[in-house]
Amino acid sequence: MRFLSTLGQLPGTWQNLLLIVLSGTVEGIGLTLFIPLLNLMNDESMESIGPPFSHLTELIETIGIKVSPVTLLILITGFTLASLLLGYLQRKLLIKSKQIYSRNLRNKFFNGILDSNWQYSSNRSHGEVANQLNIECARAGVALGMELLAVATAIQVVTYFAFSIIISWELVAITFVFSILAYIVVRPVMAHAKILGEETSIANRNISFYAIEYLRSLKLLKATGAEELPKKDMCKHSNTLNKVSYHSELNTTRVYFLVQALPVILLTSIIGISIELIETPTSLILVFLLFMARTxxxxxQFQQQLNSFHMASPAIRIVNQMITESCNAKEDLNSTGTEFKSIKKEIALENVSFKYKNKETFAIDRVSLKIPHNKMIAIVGSSGAGKSTVMDLLCGLYIPENGKVVIDGVDLREFNIVSWRKKIGIVTQDLMIFNASLRDNLTFFNQSASEEKAKWALSIAHLDDVINNLSDGMDTILGENGQRLSGGQKQRIALARALAKQPHLLLLDEATSALDNESERYIQKAIENIAHKTTIVVIAHRLSTVRRADIIYVMEEGRVIESGTYKELLRKDGRFKKLHGHELS
Ligand SMILES: Nc1ncnc2c1ncn2[C@@H]1O[C@H](COP(=O)(O)OP(=O)(O)OP(=O)(O)O)[C@@H](O)[C@H]1O
Ligand SMILES: [Mg+2]
Structure with missing residues (x-):
């Protein structure tokens, strides 16, 4: 980002700038008072230095203060302390502004992801989003803070220059020319800092991204003895970060070195010139040097702040780009649409076709199926047949390209989609167990669910025994992704959680495929307990799971190729019978 291009984005920028100007002016006045002080100490008259300083003592006396070394010292101390206090207030405001900015950015970013359509958000890498949310949002705040600090420093420098011009414009002119020369020397180093900043951003992102990806599959990696590849890969990314960080820090040190060395040369030149060429009174030279010593x-500092801004500013672009992207992919929730109340007769897919954005073929191809109220229907078929996609279409996560999803004859698109989703309970294979208490896990989707309702859901899911064995009962913390539970227990907790919501439509995707026979039986019983009390769609690889379904739809390559009851389908001697045969063999 170019310097100043983002000025004003930080809340409170203008109050900050006002405080900076005030603080600089008050400090300048304090320093100027050294002129009469030095004159008094040298027993020189104020007239000898000429206007406007010759009027300074008169000015002080007109406001009723008797000019003496003591009163001047008190005034200097007062002005300096007041300037420091204003500077403190400005810093305090800046810290607050920076934190508010980062917080707002984080919220905007996270909400943007949550509010975007599923097609977009499901394709975002978790590692990358986590990194941007955590590190880049904070860096963006740092960048804007640095930009404002650099402006603050520049304003202070300008204020000192203004006071210095009043003292001696010749000396200021020399200083100005020198500063331009110094800038020409430092500029290439600064430009390099910007490039290194971008590279550090990429290297940081890669580390977070790959660490999260590998940690997520840690069990698989360890269990299959495949730790070497991730180690090597992380080592490679670590080395890259190491290299760019080294060059980046080295570059910062170079800038620091240059900006320390250059002013020394300037100071000695000024003293030489004012003594040899310009006959400036001693008190003016001393106060001018005082201003220069402050400048x-x-x-x-300005150079360093500018450098830090260039290092951190790529984060502003990265985060804003992501926010714009997710805003462009904002999901249309049709919040003014019809409020969903209940299913009266049936949900149906009418000749629905759907294609994923990055795919050539239709994942769902002219599918029609009916899900009657309070019936249990099952969808079976080989992997990739399109079963989960049907569920996503039922939730309105994807919009059909052709055909429609209807509830009692009304197109799903006419409903306020959130009102519909609030009535759906889902259990999927990638079970999400939150690192919270069992109670919080159960009431996650229905915060107002009573203890009774949660316990009812647990008993339906045949979890009473498990709960009795937990140390803190309902208050037991389940650990990250339910580490303390077996696969079967997690599955049943996920089912109990979906039930505690009292859904009008319960979707169970592969809910039993990963389970042993006993756990599967528990889930089976649980489903039987609620069958015909709510509308259920089950996707299962195990055909035994779907034995009691009222209708079974057999899918293949995005199409429904058979449907009927378990017995009817076996009689048909078609695909279902073949699947059934495979399972038995
Ligand atoms: N997010 C996605 N982006 C692109 N293609 C996808 C996406 N999700 C699924 N597909 C593709 O759509 C087709 C149907 O996938 P779907 O997940 O619905 O199958 P499935 O029947 O649930 O399979 P499984 O039994 O393995 O879960 C597959 O060809 C799959 O590769
Ligand atoms: Mg699936």
Whole structure:
């Protein structure tokens, strides 16, 4: 990002700038008072230095203060302390502004991801989003803070220059020319800092991204003895980060070195010139040098702040780009649409076709199926047949390209989609167990669910025994992704959680495929307990799971190729019978 191009984005920028100007002016006045002080100490009259300083003592006396070394010292101390206080207030405001900015950015970013359509958000890498949310949002705040600090420093420098011009414009002119020369020397180093900043951003992102990806599959990697590849890969990314960080820090040190060395040369030149060429009164030279001594570190600071801004500013672009992207992919929730109340007769897919954005072929091809109210239907078929996609279409996560999903004859698109989703309970294979208490896990989708309702859901899911064995009962913390539970228990908790919501439509995707026979039987019983009390769609690889379904739809390559009851389908001697045969053999 170019310097100043983002100024004003930080809340409170203008109040900040006002405080900076005030603080600089008050400090300048304090320093100027050294002129009469030095004159008094040298027993020189104020007239000898000429206007406007010759009027300074008169001015002080007109406001009723008797000019003496003591009163001048008190005034200098007062002005300096007031300037420091204003500077403190400005810093305090800046810290607050920076934190508010980062927080707002994080919220905007995270909400943007949550509000975007599923097609977009499901394709985002978790590692990358986590990195941007955590590191890049904070860096963006740092960048804007640095930009404002650099502006603050520049304003201070300008204020000192203004006071210095009043003292001696010749000396200021020399200083100005020198500063331009110094800038020409430092500029290439600064440009390099920007490139290194971009590279550090990429290297940081890669580390977070790959670490999360590998940690997520840690069990698989360890169990199959495949730790070497991730180690090597992380080592490679670590080395890259190491290299760019080294060059980046080295570059910062170079800038620091230059900006320390250059002012020394300037100071000695000024003293030489004012003594040899311009006959300036001693008190003016001393106060001018005082101003220069205050200015030099500010110039150094300015360079460093600018450098830090260039290092961190790529984060502003990265985060804003992501926010714009997710805003462009914002999901249309049709919030003014019809409020969904209940299913009266049936949900149906009418000749629905759907294609994923990056795919050539239709994942769902002219599918029609009916899900009657309070019936249990099953969808079976080989992997990739399109079963999960049908569920996503039922939730309105994807919009059909052709055909429609209807509830009691009304197109799903006419409903306020959130009102519909609030009535859906889902259990999928990639079970999400939150690192919270069992109670919080159960009431996650229905915060107002009573203890009774949660316990009812647990008993339906045949979890009473498990709960009795937990140390803190309902208050037991389940650990990250339910580490303390077996696969079967997690599955049943996920089912109990979906039930505690009292869904009008319960979707179970592969809910039993990963389970042993006993756990599967528990789930089976649980489903039987609620069958015909709510509308259920089950996707299962195990055909035994779907034995009691009212209708079974057999899918293949995105199409429904058979449907009927378990017995009817076996009689048909078609695909279902073949699948059934495979399972038995
Ligand atoms: N997010 C996605 N982006 C692109 N293609 C996808 C996506 N999700 C699924 N597909 C493709 O759509 C087709 C149907 O996938 P779907 O997940 O619905 O199958 P499935 O029947 O649920 O399979 P499984 O039994 O393995 O879960 C497959 O060819 C799959 O590769
Ligand atoms: Mg699936």
């Amino acid at each position: 030099a570190p500010r110039v150094a």
